[in-house]
Amino acid sequence: MKRIELVQTPRQLGTFIDFPHDLYRNDPKYVPELFIAQRDLLSPKKHPFYEHAEIQLFLAYDNNQVTGRIAAILNKNHNHYNNVNEGFFGFFDCIDDVETAKSLFSSAEQWLRNKGVTGKIKGPVNPSTNETCGVLVDGFHSAPKVLMTYNAPYYDKLLQAYGFRKQIDVLAYLYTRENFDDTRLRRLQVYMAEKLKKKGITIRPVVMKNFKDEVPNIREVYNSAWDKNLGFAPMSDKEFDYMAKDLKMIMNPELCLVAEHEGKMVGFGAAIPNINEILIRINRGRLFPFGIVKLLTGIKKVKSLRIPLLGVVEGYRKLGIEIFFYMAFIEYFIKHPHIGEVEASWILEDNVMMNKAIIDIGATLDKTYRLYEKD
The missing domain is CATH 3.40.630.30 (Gcn5-related N-acetyltransferase (GNAT))
Incomplete structure (x- = not known):
């Protein structure tokens, strides 16, 4: 029955x-x-x-x-x-x-x-x-x-x-070593760096030893930068701290960047190791008794990245900060030959500017996800 x-x-x-x-x-x-x-x-x-x-x-x-x-x-x-x-x-x-x-x-x-x-x-x-x-x-x-x-x-x-x-x-877009122009990327990166410098915008990595102090500013950027996103509602302090604590465990400081203007954080971007390469080998998602060993020993061997977080506050968009973040992550990818691919996701299909920019620096569309509604 x-x-x-x-x-x-x-x-x-x-x-x-x-x-x-x-x-x-x-x-x-x-x-x-x-x-x-x-x-x-x-x-x-x-x-x-x-x-x-x-x-x-x-x-x-x-x-x-x-x-x-x-x-x-x-x-x-x-x-x-x-x-x-x-x-x-x-x-x-x-x-x-x-x-x-x-x-x-x-x-x-x-x-x-x-x-x-x-x-x-x-x-x-x-x-x-x-x-x-x-x-x-x-x-x-x-x-x-x-x-x-x-x-x-x-x-x-x-x-x-x-x-x-x-x-x-x-x-979801995918960068692989076969589908982008390294020379063009570096030329574009130099141009964007000069452009941001003239605007007084600096890019730096998150200081992990001061992560607790960084989180409130990142949270402010997140709630401001994502406010026009699909289904958005601002995250409470507790919610964001909960998410940040989880992400910190797998974050690489080189892949967690902030943009600042006159000492104020105006943008944030992060790429994280694709730990699904490890989780796929963990039986039914159980860490004990052997899953935690696979997770801890496997994270440095992960061969792909995902860019899940990237946002810039109103007033600083369309200046090139977003693209500079992407290029910085791709540069890391280039310098680490064991990494085979990087996914940029998710991007709204109607975000014409971002979709074009991602494709322009060498990505190809890899996956499509759908959200539904019913009256």
């Missing part, structure tokens, strides 16, 4: 987290999330996101077999900041069965409507656009990079069957 159950116990939460491992157990491109990180992300008592949000998890069953999962998310901060009354879904995974997917979407939507949501239902966000989001719709040829989603090709069909339509696509 098919049924939908609310997740209410720690045991059910474990089942919820583990379901994708079973669904994709024969897919060589699937990368397991770290169990402990997912547990904390889904626990209102542990994650600061839930100081302004509510979440309800659901599991789909066919007899005693789990066939799907979903989260209904009420982000009060998002609604207040954007003056809307919307709800979100996330953490969606499902077998290739339209009826099972419809039951999950219906359960999530009904929970949100009962909470007073009258506007659109959007997603997937896990649990917000400050974390992972989107459905992969093109680019199934390779495993995802760190903090990017993965799913089977049939997900788009399941979403459309329930009435979801495309809200927007977000893009």
Whole structure:
């Protein structure tokens, strides 16, 4: 018998987290999330996101077999900041069965409507656009990079069957050693450096030993620079500190840059090692007993990077800071021959200027992710 159950116990939460491992157990491109990180992300008592949000998890069953999962998310901060009354879904995974997917979407939507949501239902966000989001719709040829989603090709069909339509696509570009002009890049880098110097803008690495002091300024830039981004709502101090603490563990100071003008931070960019190369070898996302050894010993051997964070505050955009950040990361890539590729993601499809600039310095479109909405 098919049924939908609310997740209410720690045991059910474990089942919820583990379901994708079973669904994709024969897919060589699937990368397991770290169990402990997912547990904390889904626990209102542990994650600061839930100081302004509510979440309800659901599991789909066919007899005693789990066939799907979903989260209904009420982000009060998002609604207040954007003056809307919307709800979100996330953490969606499902077998290739339209009826099972419809039951999950219906359960999530009904929970949100009962909470007073009258506007659109959007997603997937896990649990917000400050974390992972989107459905992969093109680019199934390779495993995802760190903090990017993965799913089977049939997900788009399941979403459309329930009435979801495309809200927007977000893009992932790839730099490889074969697809960019080193000479042109260096010439452009010299030009951009001179241009920024004339404007009084300096670029420097984050001082990791003073990371606590750097974080408030980076947070201010983040909340200012990303304010026009899709689904944006400013991160609270606790949320940003939580994210920064996680990222610090894998950050390389050479790949974490800030732009300053007259002593004020006006831009921030970071590239991080693609630890998915390691996570893909960690059974069901469990660090113990052997996973932590793989993680600690493997991080220096990672052969790819991802650029997930890059933003410039209003008034300093279109001056070349963004492109200089990208070029600095590509220069690092050039100098370290063990690194084979760099992903720049995600980029909104309607950000014409940024898409053109990324392509101009040698990137090719590699993956497309989609966000959906339903009235």
